[in-house]
Amino acid sequence: MIEKMKAVCIAAQSSHKDELLTDLRDLGILHIAEKSAADPRFLEEFSALFRVMQELKEYKAKEEEGVLSEEEFDRLYADTSAALAKKAELREKLTGLLLEEERLAPWGNFDPQEVKELSDTVPLRFYLMDKKELSALSQKEGIRYIRLRPVGKSEAVAVVGHPEKPLRAFEFPLPQKGLAQVQREAAECRKGLEECESTLKEAAGHLESFRQRLLKVQNAAEYSSADASLGRDSGIVWVTGFIPQTETEKFSAAAQSHGWAWMIDDADENDADVPTKIRYNKVTALIRPLFAILGTVPGYKEYDISFWFLAFFALFFAMIIGDAGYGALFLIGTIILNVRMKKLTNVTLLLYLLSATTIVWGALTGTWFGLEGAMKVPFLKALVIPGFANYPEYFDVSxxxxxxxxxxxxxxxxxxxxxxxxxxxxxxxxxxxxxxxxxxxxxxxxxxxxxxxxxxxxxxxxxxxxxxxxxxxxxxxxxxxxxxxxxxxxxxxxxxxxxxxxxxxxxxxxxxxxxxxxxIRLFAVGMASLAIAQSFNGMAAGFGGPLVIVGIAIMVIGHALNIVMGFLSVVVHGVRLNLLEFSGQLGMEWSGIAYEPFREIKKEK
Structure with a gap:
């Protein structure tokens, strides 16, 4: 259900501004209306910290036992940022050097400076061409050249002087550095990269310190946003916002305890700034992960359709996937995930529900990996509702x-x-x-x-x-x-x-x-999924004997592709029927603002 909200206004003397904000953050129930943007410095610091942290997550290292002090972390962060910047620079330089090495290697090791000094006396230009062009070059008057060692499949020549007309050949520009120098610099880059990797691997052992600093910056940003949201006039500061009706007594007690001036009233349903707080029960909480992915929040005066959304979504999911074999795979995957997580979560419970409904619907229609042979198994055949059968010929139904x-x-x-x-x-x-x-x-x-x-x-x-x-x-x-x-x-x-x-x-x-x-999309998409499964089964059946491995590979790839397409269809069709058709009939626009009270963040978001 959507909780009723109360609109509140809190005022205090300007000299007590910091105490007001700190007490409100500790109280943790006020959703600030018309929240202002946080100080850009905190946002920039947060972005930089987050980028560094994401880079460090690529390195496998043991977590530290304790959190670094402020000074120790500042030094570590500076070293890590420098190592990441140097790593990017060295990678870019090494890429260029490797390309240059690949270009120079066929020409051998020579000193470009010596060639330039020679060119001051005898102008030389180097070209690559095929044998046909070389033969044509030898017949041209006024062009002198020296034939060099072939470079790959091309002929290499050094033309003396400056040809009057451009040659039909690829000119090889002289490099700034010789092959030996390029290789030395590449080796230095590799050594520098190894040093950077060592620094970053060591820093990866302090991810908990990065998380703590990230939380600190997040809280500082939230505090600065709340500070900027305060109204100010004549030595008074005030803030307006919303609290859940169930928290009214807690708010009143805190206001009296801290000596705030305050006013409270019922929130206006027509106020677009009123946030939405949904109270889930054990059943409807299963749909929360999907709502989080979709980013959908009902308006304050709209409906909480969590239960109906969950019920119909589970049915739509089952009908769109439509295969009990796929449902069994989902169930096995969910069990493995549950064992690894060592606890039941809303995500795993939702997956259990979707797996179960898919198995039930697939069993009722007689669909097991799109195999017609499944209907020759008495137990599986007994589960089918004849009127819904995907293989009706086994039940004397057209x-x-x-x-x-x-x-x-x-x-x-x-x-x-x-x-x-x-x-x-x-x-x-x-x-x-x-x-x-x-x-x-x-x-x-x-x-x-x-x-x-x-x-x-x-x-x-x-x-x-x-x-x-x-x-x-x-x-x-x-x-x-x-x-x-x-x-x-x-x-x-x-x-x-x-x-x-x-x-x-x-x-x-x-x-x-x-x-x-x-x-009707539920029928159409389900039938399309069955047809795809049957097609891949038919293709795989054509490979026998020593090619049976190819047939198995076709089945695995085909069914995996079908499952992926099924997931996409669930998003496109299953979610749509709830968010458009059903919600549209209810008059819902899903334009709500999520209830986010001003409080200390204790978990990385």
């Missing part, structure tokens, strides 16, 4: 009937989810004494009628079209008449607003038809 059943199931899921959104809106508006709930009844009526329209158009199911049309028309009429109602409007004002949006309501009704149709 393929058309089985596909129609699955499509109807997809549309049924869609209408249930969209109808649920309507019911949630009706309930909230009735509790809020908002007459607009009648418009949501209209949407509920229209969506249910559109469901039957979809069944008629897609799978040819017999329906009473007249009744469907009447239901859609009645629903549209209710939406137009009551869609503009709200508690702050009179009936006449709401009616006028609804009639003014009649064309928009018409377009939204068409969109609702598309929303119901959209759930």
């Amino acid at each position: 393929s058309t009937a089985a596909q129609n059943n699955v499509m109807k199931f997809c549309f049924s899921i869609g209408v249930i989810q969209l109808a649920l959104a309507c019911v949630m809106n009706i309930r909230r508006k009735i509790c809020g004494k908002d007459l607009g709930w009648i418009a949501d009844v209209g949407w509920l009526l229209s969506i249910c009628a559109l469901y039957f329209m979809v069944l008629f158009l897609v799978i040819g199911e017999s329906v009473n079209l007249a009744a469907v049309a009447c239901a859609i028309g009645a629903g549209f009429l209710l939406v137009v008449l009551f869609g503009g109602m709200s508690p702050d409007k009179s009936f006449a004002q709401g009616l006028k607003a609804g009639l003014g949006n009649a064309f928009t309501a018409f377009l939204n009704t068409i969109s609702a038809f598309g929303n119901v149709m959209s759930y």
Whole structure:
């Protein structure tokens, strides 16, 4: 559930500003409104520290037992930063030297300075060409040249003087350094890189010290941001923000204890600055990792749909992946991850749930790595629902009937989810004494009628079209008449607003038809995944005898690719149905601000 918030304003004398900020940070419940940016110096220091820390994580070293002192860390950080800068410089220089060495090696070891001194008396220019061009060169009058040792597959010549016309050949520019000097400098670079690596490997043993400094800088940045957010006037400083309603007593006690002047009131639901704090239970907490990845936060006055999101997402995931064999692999991988982590987390619990639902759906449809032979196993065959079978010939069911059943199931899921959104809106508006709930009844009526329209158009199911049309028309009429109602409007004002949006309501009704149709993607993507698995199985079956290893490799690569594509489909389709179709029917925009109280950071973010 989304916790109720209280808006607060706290004031103190300017001379007690630092005490105010420190006490608020220790209290750790105030979300500062209109937070200002932190001092750029801290942000730059944080970025530099983070970059160095990421570089050091590449080195395997034992962690230190204790944390370095401030002075010791400053010296270590300076040495590490210098080593990283020198390492980058030496790498760039070594790359250039190696390219130069590769260019010079075919010409052998010579002193460029000696060649330049000779050229002062006898101008020389060096060229690379093929034998055909060399033969043509020998026939040109007025050109004198010296044939040198071949360089690779090309002929090398030294032309005396300056040709009047450009030669059809690649001119070799004289280097600044000879091959021997280039090789010496490359060796020096390698030695310098080894010294840098040694310094960095030693520094990698102090990652905990880097983490502690990083936390210190983060806290300093947060403090500077809070400081910049204070209002100031006539010797008074103040800060406004929000606290959870459940923390009101704790806040009041702290305010009285520290002698603050303060004011508290209910947060305005229409205030865009009110943060959202979601209280998860043991079940809904499973969806938190996905919300964290998506970065989605509902608005303060919107719904907490964590439970419904989790339930439908698990079902969508199972139907899109669609293979019990893949689900078994996910389950094995989750068990291994759980053993390594040595504890249950929301991530592993979510993976267990998704693995289980995938296995169940795959078993019900008879899909095990896309293998038709799985249906020859009595136990696996007994798990299948004949009407949903991907191999219906084993159950005396036509393929058309089985596909129609699955499509109807997809549309049924869609209408249930969209109808649920309507019911949630009706309930909230009735509790809020908002007459607009009648418009949501209209949407509920229209969506249910559109469901039957979809069944008629897609799978040819017999329906009473007249009744469907009447239901859609009645629903549209209710939406137009009551869609503009709200508690702050009179009936006449709401009616006028609804009639003014009649064309928009018409377009939204068409969109609702598309929303119901959209759930066919669960069937389409699941069938595509099955077809890909079957294709790779068929390709692998063609390799027998000594080539069986090739067949196994094709199966492994093919199924791995199919799983990856399945994950992408879950993001594109499974998440979409929750974030767009379902949330859109609820009127959610996911434009909320996450509740982030001003407090000391004790864990690296």
